[in-house]
Amino acid sequence: MAEPRDRRPGDRITLTGLRVQANHGVFDFEREQGQEFVIDVSVLVDLRAAASADDLAQTVHYGELAEAVVAAVEGDPVDLIETVAERVAEVALSYPATIEAAVTVHKPQAPITVPFADVAVSIVRGRA
Template identity: 60%
Template sequence: MSLDRITLKGLRARGRHGVLAAERELGQEFVVDVTLHLDTAPAAAGDDLAKTVHYGELAQALAEVVEGEPVQLIETLAERLADVCLASALVAKAEVSVHKPAAPIPLPFDDVVVTIERSRA
């Protein structure tokens, strides 16, 4: 059986993640994209929110992680966000991208993105 997808793109939250002291002190905006892989047929069949992932609540939980305890690497942040996505037993797999558009790079660039994929063990 193939799985359906729920995608949340462009979630913005301010965090204090980074290796440099200035990043920890000043903070910056991070952008998060997640794709959840799950079977949405039971929710659709009964028009039942309890049988799917409430993306509004997911967005809030992801923002709280970004705004929460600082980490040095966005790889670590992505892992924490994936844990939030997989907290629902309905989710079989999650893909998480963390964008750091204001990364301290002394050259012109558009974005820095770390993308991870995690599955339920």
């Protein structure tokens, strides 16, 4: 007998490369000078009802999500980008249609003494 299929949809709304100036970091100069953070967020949403009814209220308004994510990242400074990622996931999960949120926080000017292309933390959070 075949295993039952996972009933969760594979529909996603994805925002890539949101750029935010913020003052997160462990070092004093990061808190004082700030730096750019780049945020990717993807929300798992069942889009069937929104698509069939052509109804924005049944999905996640990506413009509002983008603004809310930027506001969350601009908020109170924290030491870790892990904390920033959790903050963004909480915002994404605050939308009723969101089932799961995948977040990546990039810190392209991280204070590292060797050449690098990117530093990023990625998390996936779902509803409890």
